[in-house]
Amino acid sequence: xxxxxxxxxxxxxxxxxxxxxxxxxxxxxxxxxxxxxxxxxxxxxxxxxxxxxxxxxxxxxxxxxxxxxxxxxxxxxxxxxxxxxxxxxxxxxxxxxxxxxxxxxxxxxxxxxxxxxxxxxxxxxxxxxxxxxxxxxxxxxxxxxxxxxxxxxxxxxxxxxxxxxxxxxxxxxxxxxxxxxxxxxxxxxxxxxxxxxxxxxxxxxxxxxxxxxxxxxxxxxx
Amino acid sequence: xxxxxxxxxxxxxxxxxxxxxxxxxxxxxxxxxxxxxxxxxxxxxxxxxxxxxxxxxxxxxxxxxxxxxxxxxxxxxxxxxxxxxxxxxxxxxxxxxxxxxxxxxxxxxxxxxxxxxxxxxxxxxxxxxxxxxxxxxxxxxxxxxxxxxxxxxxxxxxxxxxxxxxxxxxxxxxxxxxxxxxxxxxxxxxxxxxxxxxxxxxxxxxxxxxxxxxxxxxxxxx
Numbered sequence: 001x002x003x004x005x006x007x008x009x010x011x012x013x014x015x016x017x018x019x020x021x022x023x024x025x026x027x028x029x030x031x032x033x034x035x036x037x038x039x040x041x042x043x044x045x046x047x048x049x050x051x052x053x054x055x056x057x058x059x060x061x062x063x064x065x066x067x068x069x070x071x072x073x074x075x076x077x078x079x080x081x082x083x084x085x086x087x088x089x090x091x092x093x094x095x096x097x098x099x100x101x102x103x104x105x106x107x108x109x110x111x112x113x114x115x116x117x118x119x120x121x122x123x124x125x126x127x128x129x130x131x132x133x134x135x136x137x138x139x140x141x142x143x144x145x146x147x148x149x150x151x152x153x154x155x156x157x158x159x160x161x162x163x164x165x166x167x168x169x170x171x172x173x174x175x176x177x178x179x180x181x182x183x184x185x186x187x188x189x190x191x192x193x194x195x196x197x198x199x200x201x202x203x204x205x206x207x208x209x210x211x212x213x214x215x216x217x218x219x220x221x222x
Numbered sequence: 223x224x225x226x227x228x229x230x231x232x233x234x235x236x237x238x239x240x241x242x243x244x245x246x247x248x249x250x251x252x253x254x255x256x257x258x259x260x261x262x263x264x265x266x267x268x269x270x271x272x273x274x275x276x277x278x279x280x281x282x283x284x285x286x287x288x289x290x291x292x293x294x295x296x297x298x299x300x301x302x303x304x305x306x307x308x309x310x311x312x313x314x315x316x317x318x319x320x321x322x323x324x325x326x327x328x329x330x331x332x333x334x335x336x337x338x339x340x341x342x343x344x345x346x347x348x349x350x351x352x353x354x355x356x357x358x359x360x361x362x363x364x365x366x367x368x369x370x371x372x373x374x375x376x377x378x379x380x381x382x383x384x385x386x387x388x389x390x391x392x393x394x395x396x397x398x399x400x401x402x403x404x405x406x407x408x409x410x411x412x413x414x415x416x417x418x419x420x421x422x423x424x425x426x427x428x429x430x431x432x433x434x435x436x437x438x439x440x441x442x443x444x
Contacts, residue, residue, distance in 0.1 A: 127348040134393065156413050160405070163397040164390065164417045171356065171389025183382070191378050195386045195421035203417055 019057055021047040023068040026061070031116055035065065035125025065125060066132055073136040076109055080140075102144070103169070103193050107185035110173055117177055130170060137166035145204065156203040168196045241279055243269040245290040248283070253338055257287065257347025287347060288354055295358040298331055302362075324366070325391070325415050329407035332395055339399055352392060359388035367426065378425040390418045 025046035029038040040061055044054045058064040080102040110117050120129045141162040154161070172192050176183070183191065247268035251260040262283055266276045280286040302324040332339050342351045363384040376383070394414050398405070405413065 121349075123349070124346045127343075127345070127352070130349070130352075134397065138397075156416065160410075160413050161417065163401075164394050164414065167393025167397055168386065168390035168418070171393040172386050175356065175360070175385040175389055179385075188382075191382050192386065194378065195383065195425055196390070196418070197421065198424060199417040199420040202420060 015057070018047075018049060018053065019067075021049065022054065022057060022064055023071060026064055026068055027116060030119045030125070034119060034123055035061075035128075036123040062128060065128060069120075069129055069132045070136065073133065073140070076105065077140050079105055079109075080144075100189070100193055104186055104189040106169065106173065107176075107189040107192070110177060111181060111185040114177060114181065121174060121177070130174065134163075134166050134170050137169055138162045141165045153205040154203060155205055161200055161203055165196065165200060168192075172196075237279075240269075240271060240275065241289075243271065244276065244279060244286055245293060248286055248290055249338060252341045252347070256341060256345055257350075258345040284350060287350060291342075291351055291354045292358065295355065295362070298327065299362050301327055302366075322411070322415055326408055326411040328391065328395065329398075329411040329414070332399060333403060333407040336399060336403065339395075343396060343399070352396065356385075356388050356392050359391055360384045363387045375427040376425060377427055383422055383425055387418065387422060390414075394418075 022043060025043045026038065029042050029046060038061060040051060040054055043061070043064065044051045047054075054064075058067070083101045083105065120126070138159075139162075142158060145158055145162065169192065172188075172195075176188055181188075244265060247265045248260065251264050251268060260283060262273060262276055265283070265286065266273045269276075276286075280289070305323045305327065342348070360381075361384070364380060367380055367384065391414065394410075394417075398410055403410075
């Protein structure tokens with residue numbers, strides 16, 4: 001039975017569907033009563049599968065939660081890669097704009113899913129979510145920076161820059177959501193960029209960064 | 223009985239002592255077994271008081287935890303104010319140094335109390351601690367910025383700058399602690415400043431800020 005082998009890279013359609021149903025069930029339940037109150041029984045019942053099926057795919061609630069967060073982040077990252085027009089040369093004066101777009105995307109995504117984000121960030125689940133999102137953001141930031149940097153021209157370790165960037169973004173986003181989104185997402189993204197990115201560009205030693213090299217890399221990644 | 227009136231501004235020596243004992247008991251227990259596993263009974267026993275006495279001072283464990291965090295932050299803030307030499311004129315070229323010192327203090331404090339910080343940031347207590355520390359840092363940042371700014375010369379709302387700064391600092395600090403402090407505290411503070419403060423100074427429209435006005439304000443606050 002293929003469902004016994006969830007760790008294999010080849011996942012058939014049925015496994016994907018079951019996992020998607022479990023993720024959607026968890027997210028719906030988090031919205032309804034918060035992560036802490038949700039049980040595996042609740043999730044299985046909502047997804048219309050048995051508890052045994054749940055445990056074929058996930059160790060526990062936290063395992064499913066972490067995978068759900070990774071899934072959301074991956075989808076967002078895919079949208080970011082799609083932002084960079086394939087085969088289209090980027091003018092040097094547009095580099096700032098390119099660095100801007102992924103940030104706008106993050107704030108828009110949070111605004112569109114504000115209820116879910118807020119529900120995810122409460123209680124015991126909150127620290128799990130924030131820690132995971134920070135790790136994912138740092139690893140994406142590292143990947144993005146490496147796209148733009150051919151040489152070791154940075155004056156600070158890349159892991160420090162990426163960790164600072166991820167922590168700033170997640171923390172500012174959390175504050176903004178908890179404060180009831182007092183500024184529209186695009187304006188908030190713009191303010192965040194002005195505050196956070198100046199030091200990053202300076203540390204990277206790229207003003208503006210070489211973007212054509214990044215374009216090639218991005219195309220290779222697609 | 224004065225212990226029945228913990229909310230009154232006038233606190234006698236005995237109340238202060240009992241509360242300090244309860245805070246110290248909680249911190250020792252967090253280090254030993256983590257916030258989540260600590261009970262009010264544990265705390266009262268460790269502080270050598272009865273459960274009834276605990277509830278005369280605090281609603282619950284979380285209430286005591288929040289007050290303990292505030293106490294730590296206040297002590298740190300006092301050290302920051304003490305950094306600014308009273309009556310001593312600050313040269314314009316030393317302003318960057320002045321902005322630097324409180325950041326160094328934060329990273330040193332975290333390094334000296336790394337076990338406690340890490341224990342505080344785990345489990346259910348983690349989100350409580352991080353949220354509270356972010357709020358406190360933002361409010362101190364706001365206060366510090368107002369010391370240095372006589373006029374409305376900033377190009378971004380002060381609350382956004384303060385919230386960004388607090389979120390960046392707390393998030394970077396958390397990453398650094400969780401990564402096992404891969405850089406010494408002073409070096410980490412220096413890297414954080416290079417990454418985070420450039421955008422802040424630009425947004426504040428002060429390069430360098432007027433520091434003599436700030437000195438007067440600080441003296442008034444002392």
